[in-house]
Each structure stands twice: as structure tokens, then as C-alpha cells.
Amino acid sequence: MRLENSELRAFRAVIEEGGFKRAAEALHISQSAVSQAVAGLEFKLEAPLVQRGKELRLTDVGRRLFEHAVDVLRDEQQTLEDILQLKQGKTETLSLALSASLNRFYAPELISAYYRENPRTTMKVSEMPSRSIISAVLSGSAELGLGPFQKDMAPFHTVPLYRDSRHLVVSPKHARYEDMINGDERALKLTPLIASALDNPDMRPSIQRLRDQFSSVWEVSSLSLRIYMVAEGMGVTFIDRKLLEEHPSCADFRIMDDVSFGRIDKQVGIYYRARSTLSDSGTNFIALCKRFWKL
Numbered sequence: 001m002r003l004e005n006s007e008l009r010a011f012r013a014v015i016e017e018g019g020f021k022r023a024a025e026a027l028h029i030s031q032s033a034v035s036q037a038v039a040g041l042e043f044k045l046e047a048p049l050v051q052r053g054k055e056l057r058l059t060d061v062g063r064r065l066f067e068h069a070v071d072v073l074r075d076e077q078q079t080l081e082d083i084l085q086l087k088q089g090k091t092e093t094l095s096l097a098l099s100a101s102l103n104r105f106y107a108p109e110l111i112s113a114y115y116r117e118n119p120r121t122t123m124k125v126s127e128m129p130s131r132s133i134i135s136a137v138l139s140g141s142a143e144l145g146l147g148p149f150q151k152d153m154a155p156f157h158t159v160p161l162y163r164d165s166r167h168l169v170v171s172p173k174h175a176r177y178e179d180m181i182n183g184d185e186r187a188l189k190l191t192p193l194i195a196s197a198l199d200n201p202d203m204r205p206s207i208q209r210l211r212d213q214f215s216s217v218w219e220v221s222s223l224s225l226r227i228y229m230v231a232e233g234m235g236v237t238f239i240d241r242k243l244l245e246e247h248p249s250c251a252d253f254r255i256m257d258d259v260s261f262g263r264i265d266k267q268v269g270i271y272y273r274a275r276s277t278l279s280d281s282g283t284n285f286i287a288l289c290k291r292f293w294k295l
Contacts, residue, residue, distance in 0.1 A: 173233030
């Protein structure tokens, strides 16, 4: 059994227009054609769809079929519009490269809001370390980069969104906890720094200067494992402020901002190639971000 869209369209019009005559006028077909379409559906389903009288009333079967008709015909219309967009070359893909922190705390809400406003734009979203975001935008594999600004942003147009900071933290379980929270940098220098393996000192000299403050550096790419190791008193690490505020495993960590190298401030925002022309999708996403951060 096959329900034709033309039959569903006639049936929906009968209900929405309130009668067979008005449905025929809305569809620009004869009233008999509308009646035949509805009768054909009733024959196939072996059940009446409407109770005829002074006022049309849907039966239970009719009510369920009406819901189906609305869904099917809406999908048909959307498909036709999408095909038209494709034929006219108007469908766009927005490619984003963003940092782990942005992905964790902001991306779900941003992507949902963008989709609601731009349902026909396809998206490619990649999480990567800061240095890789730079490379992705320069190479053109990502139109927009979202993450901390680096020292040299000359090749890019930049849109600052908010300021963030990373903090050196220690757990009360650490053997030198009291010395470190009292600002004893000698105690810190005897402690391993548990650092992200994604922070490449060859690419970012400032990272190497920080690492030189500690007796040894353990490189751990997993954020959850770094947090666990610090919580167990195995070393210290740098963690974003927002993560410290919201991650339950960080609740007991002590921030050591009094240490001369205990805080790293950074500007976070959007950037794209200086000599490129933004797509409409990219322009719309930047506008959304400005509204999101109330800029």
C-alpha cells in the first residue's frame, strides 16, 4: 500500500481549509479531485478519515494520518528548497577549529543557536590545540579559529571575545602542600609539573620558560588524567579558571597566584586570515558570538 503525496496534500488541505470546496480552491484543482483523493486514502486504509456533516471532524485514524501528512509534506517542501539552494550554489559549509576549553564550555550552546538561525548551513567542527588552530586557519582547512590568541596574530583579522586565565594548582594531598601555598618557590622547583603533551615548547618558547621552573616535566595529553594525578598529590599543573570553577575533581585544588609564574592571562577570540573574504556563514557565526558574549 502506498500513500501518494498528492493524496496527503488534498487531505491536509481539507482539514486546514475546513472543507472540500475551500481545499479545491486553495490547491487550484476541482472539488471532485479533492473528494477522490480523500476517498482513495479511506479505501487504502479501510477506515473513514473524517465525519462529514455541517462541520468536518477527524476520526482517530484521520487525526493520526493528518499528523503524518503534515510531517511528510513539510519534509517534501524542505527537500525541494534544499535542492533549489544547491542548484543556485547557495548552500555553504562553515568550518570551525576551536580549543578544548571552548569546545567543553561554550560550543554546545553556540552550535545549537547557530543551527536554529542557519538550518541550511552544514558545519565542520574540529577540536585541536592552539598551535594547530593557527595552522588550520592559515592553510584554509578551517575558515574560523576560536581559541587563545598567540603572540603574533599579524596574519589574521581578530575578534576578541573574552579574557581567560590559567592557574598553577596543587592538591592538599601533596607532601609539600603547606610550603607551596605559602609561596615557597624552592618547594615548587622540587615538584614535577604535570603538563599537557599538546603544549609544544619548540612552538611556544614561553612554555619552555615555564617548564624550566620545575625539576621535571611529565607530559600527559589527557586532561582527566592530569587532574587525577594532581588530586593524588603527584605534582602540580596549570588549569583554566572556568574548569577549576566547574570540575568537581578540582574542588580541593589550591590556586597559587602568589607565585611569580603562577598565572597565565590570555585573550580568547575568533580569528581568520587577513587577506580572505568571509563567507556569509562565517559572518553570521561571528555576529552570533558577539551577541553571546554581549559585545
